[in-house]
Amino acid sequence: MVDRLFEAELIYGRLLEISEPHLIARYNKALAGFGMRATALDTFRIDMTGFSPEIADEFGDEDYLDPNRVNRRFVILTPEQENLPVVHTSFSNTGGLMHEFFEANRRAIHAVTIKDALYGEIEDSVSVVDSLEDLLSINEVTFRVLSAEDLLGKAGELRQLVDRLTSEPDAWRDDVMLTRMVELAQVTGDIRQNALVPDQLVFRHDAFWANHFGGVYVFLDGKATTVICDPAAPGFRRSRPWQVAYISLGDPAAIYDFLVRTGRIDLPRASWVEGSGLLKHRAEMIVRDLVHRSQPEVDLDKIDAIWLQTWMHRNVALVSKDGAYPFLMEALRTIAVSGELKMADVPPASRFLVVRARPDHPDRWLVSQLISEMVPADFVSRFVFDKEGFYRSYDAMAETMRKHVVSVLANTYLKDKRAFRMRLYGLGEDDHA
Structure with a gap:
């Protein structure tokens, strides 16, 4: 089944091949940061988030970057990922959030990925989705960002030392500190010229579809929220009824009326x-x-x-x-x-x-x-x-x-x-x- 789709590029199309040893090593350090074993593959493809269908097959886990189907993980090896699709996700707006992250932090991503890889999680306000209430509580997401070679940590340390050097009159006499600054600068470069730390990490979580409970559509109109899903979903018509309207996926009249009324x-x-x-x-x-x-x-x-x-x-x-x-x-x-x-x-x-x-x-x-x-x-x-x-x-x-x-x-x-x-x-x- 998948073979025919794959050959026609109808599944896992337009992915980026990763075969350079240093990029594979960085990817494995990111996996280790997630507490996962390394891939043994010498070539694989990734989407915008760093998800690889080959690694998913190797691990026997399609959700290896999405373990609880919330708080999606990501691995950024190259700025080129910005133009790739997202081929596996639990939320329809994962791609949109990733685009916003790339757009807001383009300089940092370009600077860091010359020597390192960025990885982390798109953190929501919940860690597990047990009901519609959990989905509705997600108003914004925060990108928790780390780097495989700790380039971000070293840049942060160097920034603190630079601040100390400029603010403390006798700091220039501290040979240990100056030696450490030289060591860090050899790795990070001149942080006054290269913005290594991302500028924006918090983004709004707007209208979305989630693959929980058979599929849930959440639409926002000011303070009003409309949820369209299977009425058997836990929390349907019970969570925050004064703020949320619930519509069954089996009610085409109500769905149509909502879409017309909201333009x-x-x-x-x-x-x-x-x-x-x-x-x-x-x-x-x-x-x-x-x-x-x-x-x-x-x-x-x-x-x-x-x-x-x-x-x-x-x-x-x-x-x-x-x-x-x-x-x-x-x-x-x-x-x-x-x-x-x-x-x-x-x-x-x-x-x-x-x-x-x-x-x-x-x-x-x-x-x-x-x-x-x-x-x-x-x-x-x-x-x-x-x-x-x-x-x-x-x-x-x-x-x-x-x-x-x-x-x-x-x-x-x-x-x-x-x-x-x-x-x-x-x-x-x-x-x-």
């Missing part, structure tokens, strides 16, 4: 529907899903538009019973004539077929992930916005469908990711890309 989605209007092709894309995804569910032996890679039309004519009762394809075709006709679709007349379960996240909203990626979960037949959108969910659904697919899914993604999204995201979803450059 997080684009309603179906000709201004974006006709140029994006999103509704046509979803319609084709739905038909192909129907074909597979009714005739799993069919090789979907070999069918074309004429074959699909013929199949729908022969299976009109099945298509009508499902209802999604006829609804989308009627929606497109209505939008073409009137310029919009009256959503009050649309059944709640069908509303997510004709909307998308507002491209200018800060939560656009999180909303897009939620919408993709509500439209499971659109595996392309699921892959773009919810890779963890995509991999789970892919694992449950028949082999013929897996082959088709890989082929479609390779020939559409992977050919030009940015152009694809812009055309269908209105999304341009983004840190999550």
